[in-house]
Amino acid sequence: MALSFNTGVTLSLKILVDENIPAAVSCFSQFGEVRRVNGRQLSKTDIADAEVLIVRSVTKVCKHLLDGTGVRFVGSTTIGTDHLDLNYLAESGIKTCNAPGSNAESVVDYVISAICQTDDLLERLLSGEPVGIIGFGNVGKRLARRLEALGIAWRAYDPLLNKDEFPHLGGLDDVLRCSLLCLHAPLTRTGDHPSFHMLDTSLLTRLPEDAVLLNAGRGEIVSTDSLMALSRQRPDISLLLDVWEGEPAFPVALANRCRIATPHIAGYSVDGKLSGLRMVASQLAEFLGVQYCDFDVPLEMTAGETLHCSGANRADFIRRTVLSVYDVKEDDERFRRIINELDRGLAFDLLRKQYPLRRELAYSSLVATSASFKETLNALQSGR
Numbered sequence: 001m002a003l004s005f006n007t008g009v010t011l012s013l014k015i016l017v018d019e020n021i022p023a024a025v026s027c028f029s030q031f032g033e034v035r036r037v038n039g040r041q042l043s044k045t046d047i048a049d050a051e052v053l054i055v056r057s058v059t060k061v062c063k064h065l066l067d068g069t070g071v072r073f074v075g076s077t078t079i080g081t082d083h084l085d086l087n088y089l090a091e092s093g094i095k096t097c098n099a100p101g102s103n104a105e106s107v108v109d110y111v112i113s114a115i116c117q118t119d120d121l122l123e124r125l126l127s128g129e130p131v132g133i134i135g136f137g138n139v140g141k142r143l144a145r146r147l148e149a150l151g152i153a154w155r156a157y158d159p160l161l162n163k164d165e166f167p168h169l170g171g172l173d174d175v176l177r178c179s180l181l182c183l184h185a186p187l188t189r190t191g192d193h194p195s196f197h198m199l200d201t202s203l204l205t206r207l208p209e210d211a212v213l214l215n216a217g218r219g220e221i222v223s224t225d226s227l228m229a230l231s232r233q234r235p236d237i238s239l240l241l242d243v244w245e246g247e248p249a250f251p252v253a254l255a256n257r258c259r260i261a262t263p264h265i266a267g268y269s270v271d272g273k274l275s276g277l278r279m280v281a282s283q284l285a286e287f288l289g290v291q292y293c294d295f296d297v298p299l300e301m302t303a304g305e306t307l308h309c310s311g312a313n314r315a316d317f318i319r320r321t322v323l324s325v326y327d328v329k330e331d332d333e334r335f336r337r338i339i340n341e342l343d344r345g346l347a348f349d350l351l352r353k354q355y356p357l358r359r360e361l362a363y364s365s366l367v368a369t370s371a372s373f374k375e376t377l378n379a380l381q382s383g384r
């Protein structure tokens with residue numbers, strides 16, 4: 001039907017949503033007719049009569065896909081925007097939005113769980129070895145806040161932020177001296193500080209002995225070749241990779257060298273997904289000039305029992321508590337099972353599609369059995 005926005009009247013829009021966005025049909029049906037589609041295989045034919053397109057990071061939204069269609073609004077329920085051709089969308093007058101920060105706490109939970117599952121890294125960090133953070137945005141800042149609450153030192157590098165506003169930010173050299181280096185930059189290919197292949201083997205070999213490199217940003221920030229060379233030259237460095245160059249396919253040899261390997265699920269908490277969905281739906285409502293009505297979240301998505309947390313000492317308490325809510329090793333084990341599949345890309349996507357329900361630490365019902373660990377529990381849940 002012809003569109004008439006800002007009328008205050010709900011229109012019967014044709015809305016396409018990625019089938020991997022939970023609760024999307026109940027959320028978007030307030031705006032019109034919702035059809036679920038496979039975001040990886042979406043073609044121009046699928047969207048011929050659509051006015052609204054709601055995607056995740058697997059759909060390349062560009063001129064090739066949209067030109068000649070009636071799409072007027074594109075929403076991505078993700079933090080990252082590297083799959084969206086923002087210049088084309090702006091020039092074409094197609095309203096575009098994403099969900100900044102929506103699953104940032106989920107990524108922080110992933111990092112904390114990975115710390116707990118990497119040998120004695122947690123103990124090393126608690127005794128003063130610092131964490132380096134590349135990219136001090138929604139994820140980087142939240143990670144720093146959680147680490148600080150736990151008493152773990154951190155340094156951050158973000159050349160795009162104003163030094164006067166963030167005087168504590170350091171240079172690349174500073175973060176390369178840290179025991180754990182976490183990559184949380186977006187994927188960019190232009191500008192003064194493109195992140196594409198920004199770290200190579202010569203930079204990464206500066207990491208201290210027994211360092212750990214964690215990438216939960218985008219695979220293309222460090223090339224597969226650089227990581228392979230690093231693992232040959234510095235076998236003492238542990239690789240924890242959630243993102244891969246050229247997803248959904250991934251390099252088997254590199255995956256086999258990782259201490260922890262996961263299929264791009266750091267941000268996959270149900271809380272993060274629902275938050276992204278709400279952010280995009282409310283921006284669609286604003287675009288249409290209608291009131292956004294929140295939707296009923298199926299109880300099984302958010303219900304959870306109370307967990308009683310204890311530990312022999314502080315590190316033990318942190319490890320047990322974190323892993324009882326989210327154990328990254330379970331994701332790693334599922335990933336290892338698909339490494340030798342013939343169609344690895346398909347298997348990678350299937351793992352993501354069938355991802356188990358995961359709550360964020362901050363939204364979990366947790367009780368410390370000993371008063372002495374109450375503060376530590378608050379630190380672990382300080383996310384929201």
Ligand SMILES: NC(=O)C1=CN([C@@H]2O[C@H](COP(=O)(O)OP(=O)(O)OC[C@H]3O[C@@H](n4cnc5c(N)ncnc54)[C@H](O)[C@@H]3O)[C@@H](O)[C@H]2O)C=CC1
Binds near residue numbers: 135138268
């Ligand atoms: N693995 C996963 O499941 C997830 C991955 N992500 C990825 O993490 C990225 C970061 O997320 P947010 O912190 O929420 O984004 P954000 O946009 O809030 O912050 C990104 C920060 O990185 C900085 N930055 C840009 N280029 C840089 C460079 N070359 N070197 C250092 N810093 C640089 C920016 O100035 C900004 O402060 C997303 O763009 C997305 O690609 C996000 C969510 C989940």
Ligand SMILES: O=C(O)C(=O)[C@H](O)COP(=O)(O)O
Binds near residue numbers: 020056078080267
């Ligand atoms: O939000 C982002 O940015 C992410 O990386 C997403 O969590 C990735 O999930 P999909 O959009 O690929 O399902």
